[in-house]
Amino acid sequence: LQGSKFEPIVCDAMKIVAQNTPFENTIEYVGGQKFPDIVANGYYGVEVKTTKSFHWKTTGNSVMESTRVSSVEKIYLLVARLLKSLEIKIRPYEECLSDIVVTHSPRYLIDMDLKSNETIFDKMQIPYDKLRQDPNPIQHIVSYYKENLNPGETLWWIDDGDEIKEKKSSNIKMRLWGNLTQKEKNDYLIKGLAYFPEIFGNSNQKFNRFSLWLASNESIICNNVRDMFSAGGKVDYDINGKTLKVPQIVFKLLDNIGHIIDEIKLADDFISEAWSRKSEQEKLRYWLKNFKDCCTDENVADYASYIETEIPKYFK
Template sequence: MIIADNPQPSLVEFKELMKRIDIALNIDAMQHSAYYQKRTGLELEHDVMGAAIECAKNTKFEGSIHLISGHSFPDIVAAKIYGIEVKSSQSNNWTSIGNSILESTRVSDIERIFLTFGKLSSPVEFKSRPYEECLSGIAVTHYPRYQIDMSLAPGNTIFDKIGLSYDELRSMANPVEPVAKYYKSKLSRGESLWWAGTQSESVETVVPATVRLWRTLSAYEKDELEATIYSYFPETIVSSSQFKYDRATLWLATQKGIINANVRDSFSSGGRNIMQTIGGESIEMPAVFKKIQDHIELFVKIINDTSSVVLSENWGQPVDKNRIKQWINLVINEATDAEKRKKARGVLERIFENYLHI
């Protein structure tokens, strides 16, 4: 990291310094292209530092630029309130992966940051822009990180897309929430964000560290996960759609780290059982209704104890006071015909009759 300690210059003076740094780096790159093409990211920080020292002569920044090793953000701090982050690409483009949106390593009191980007392929070039003006989107490694595009047109930053300024987002306790909300709004059928759960969860708690196969789970784990899936995704119970298990499959993989290559067989097997309706009629129903009856306490616990944010997101509507009754209605609405809806309602109301008027 590089730090400049002189009395605070104005933002205009800092912008002028950045222009001079760009000019100096580009002139040097024209003369020493092979040198820059071999530079690593850390080595490039030293090059930018050298250019900054030279360009700071006869300015308020002169004599106060230092290099500090570590992982702080940004790499260069000027007058304690301005910063320069150094990034590069060995490819012939102006894009790269940036810093974490959490900015937990940000140097305190920094107000404005510029990004100095080195395109280290022939012809070697340098550009500097305000940091927030070249962040196009989000990529995910172990945590959501900004995508850098130095050629990004005005109005196309990730901040324009989510409707929040850079300063507003970085100051939030959970900056993942609005970003995840935006990307979820762009999902198509069969898509899911593996790195983001619900608004009440942090990305670190929802991204599984390991991946397991469904067949390796214990009977207890399978029962609990099946009950959770039926509770979260009502379409899995009576819908005839070929896509009825899509959301459940994605949820298992992205939120639980569990791969089930035959989810339809796992959830639809078991034949049919004779069940009682709320009116006392005996009718034949798919095995899933017997599973619900056998694990009624588990279903009640999941539906009533799950946060309203999670249920609302999965159910696609606000959560009512009587969650069991609302869930039954969601299940019934997935049925394809009136007779099927009538039977399903009758059986579910019989199973949960002690919970419908609470």
């Protein structure tokens, strides 16, 4: 039995028990794209969900509540578990919303067994009614999740201005790295070197943020990001009259240094957000530090000091 077919059954049952009460003849099934599914006396609402899982968790409605019936102030959630026997749990809507998940838009996660003081609103320290009535509830949600991000994590569903990303026709389809043109590959390589200086470090997770950015922002899947920067071994490069053997990632940096600095300048908002630094000198110092962290071979002093003296020229 699908949820859409179960909703009218719940509504009919409510009409029966409403007889000889103040709710008689006020029960209305709205269903469809409206929230909640059933309205009582214009003020109360019942949202109906069904599940065939053994637990009491399911995906709820959009946090934006743009389809909410305007007159409804108090909503209850009825979840029916459709296994061998029918089981039903009913709770106030805001008491069983444990978290937020993102499908095509941010939605609440329902847990009918959720303990008190463990709702998403308790975690965010904002009452449900205050959040839903806010002109821009997404700002509160974004702020909460940003404060709780671990290193290497990102909110893929928002853009640089903390707005929910709108799907554009050019990004509906995912693309494989191998299917890009050479120019596109080089452009993304430059962006990677500019935006994510941690790739010059020694961490085994140093490519994670770049991989996430490619997938979430650019709809590009790259199975081996490391090869993009490191494949091919060391190459000869002339620095201050000396021919040195430099790693591929350093060669690609040296060969594109002007474009990389231009990219940093053009993407100021992104850089400030991603690095949590705003001034030009702070960005420069952070970028240089991450570059020098990778310089561990015998020629380290030669090309590290060279880069350190070359990059500031582009910021003048």
